[in-house]
Structure formats: structure tokens, C-alpha cells
Amino acid sequence: MQKFTxxxxxxxxxxxxxxxxxxxxxxxxxxxxxxxxxxxxxNNSKYKIGENVFVTVDSLLENDVGRILIITTKNKIYSNIxxxxxxxxxxxxxxxxxxxxxxxxxxxxxxxxxxxxxxQGTKYHELKIKITDEIxxxxxxxxxxxx
Numbered sequence: 001m002q003k004f005t006x007x008x009x010x011x012x013x014x015x016x017x018x019x020x021x022x023x024x025x026x027x028x029x030x031x032x033x034x035x036x037x038x039x040x041x042x043n044n045s046k047y048k049i050g051e052n053v054f055v056t057v058d059s060l061l062e063n064d065v066g067r068i069l070i071i072t073t074k075n076k077i078y079s080n081i082x083x084x085x086x087x088x089x090x091x092x093x094x095x096x097x098x099x100x101x102x103x104x105x106x107x108x109x110x111x112x113x114x115x116x117x118x119x120q121g122t123k124y125h126e127l128k129i130k131i132t133d134e135i136x137x138x139x140x141x142x143x144x145x146x147x
Contacts, residue, residue: 033045033046035127035128035129036127037119037124037125037126037127038061038064038119038122038124039057039058039059039060039061039064039090039124040055040056040057040068040117040119040124040127041055041056041057041058042054042055042056042117042127042129043056044129045128045129045130046129046130046131046132047097047129047130047131047132048131048132048134048135048136049097049108049111049112049131049132049133049134049135049136049139049143050096050135050136050138050139050142050143051096051136052094052095052096053094053095053096053097053129054092054093054094055068055081055092055093055094055095055117056091056092057083057090057091057092057093058090059089059090060083060085060088060089060090061085062085063085064083064084064085064122065083065084065085065086065121066082066083066119066120066121066122067080067081067082067083067119067120067121068080068081068082068083068093068117068118068119068120069116069117069118069120070095070115070116070117071115071116071117071118072097072103072105072110072111072115073110073111073112073113073114073115073131074110076103076104076105078095078097078103078105078115079095081093097111097115097131098111098142098143099111099142099143099145099146100146101146101147104147106145106146106147107145107146108133108135108143111131111143112131112132112133113130113131114128114129114130115128115129115130115131116128117129
């Protein structure tokens with residue numbers, strides 16, 4: 001009888017461990033979806049409030065000249081990044097969606113949703129990221145209503 005009990009406990013622990021690994025690996029796969037458009041890459045498709053959004057540009061083609069436009073959920077230009085293949089064909093930049101009196105982004109609800117990253121002046125398609133309603137705990141004080 002003791003053999004069956006020990007076997008059952010070991011089997012139960014093993015199955016629980018495998019379930020936890022499976023759930024965590026699915027979360028990682030959902031989070032770490034790279035978005036690409038030609039030489040432009042964004043490291044994830046979803047972000048929490050307070051996270052940096054990394055944009056990598058690798059090997060611009062000859063004559064790739066333009067501006068990366070970061071567009072909010074309300075179709076406001078949040079930020080922009082100029083690029084020119086003849087000056088620099090590869091670079092990394094990041095931005096963090098934050099509240100802004102100047103842009104009239106007064107509370108977190110205006111950050112949440114789909115943002116666009118448009119490569120103006122090129123034929124590359126836009127990239128879309130989602131800002132979720134989760135806030136990174138260490139950033140909570142930076143996201144209180146400002147206007």
C-alpha cells in the first residue's frame with residue numbers, strides 16, 4: 001500500500017510541475033512575439049504600462065530615409081525617430097508610453113490599447129503593439145492622473 005501512495009505522490013508532483021512549465025511557456029510565447037517590417041523590429045506585441053518598447057533597425061536598404069512615427073490609441077503622434085541609411089544603417093531606440101500634459105495624455109486609460117509604429121517615407125507596413133491595463137509595480141507612482 002505504501003508503494004502505491006509514494007508512487008501517487010510522485011506522479012502528482014510530476015504532473016503539477018509539468019503543468020506549471022506548460023502554462024509559463026505559453027505566457028512567454030504570447031509575450032515575446034517579435035514584430036517585423038523589413039529591417040524594423042519591435043521586441044514584443046504586448047506591453048504593460050511602464051515598460052520600455054524597444055525598436056531595432058538592422059541593415060536599412062539603400063535609399064531608406066524617413067521617420068518612425070509612434071502613434072497613440074487616439075491617433076496622436078507620441079514620438080518620432082528619424083532614420084537615413086546613408087548616415088546609419090542599423091540602430092536601436094526605445095520609448096516608454098507615459099502620461100504627458102503636452103500631449104494631453106492625462107490618465108492611464110489613454111495609454112491602454114493599440115499603438116501604431118509607422119515607417120513614414122517607406123513602403124514598409126506599420127507595426128501594432130498593445131498596451132495592457134497592467135502596471136509594472138515599481139512604476140505605479142509615475143502613472144497617477146496629471147491633468
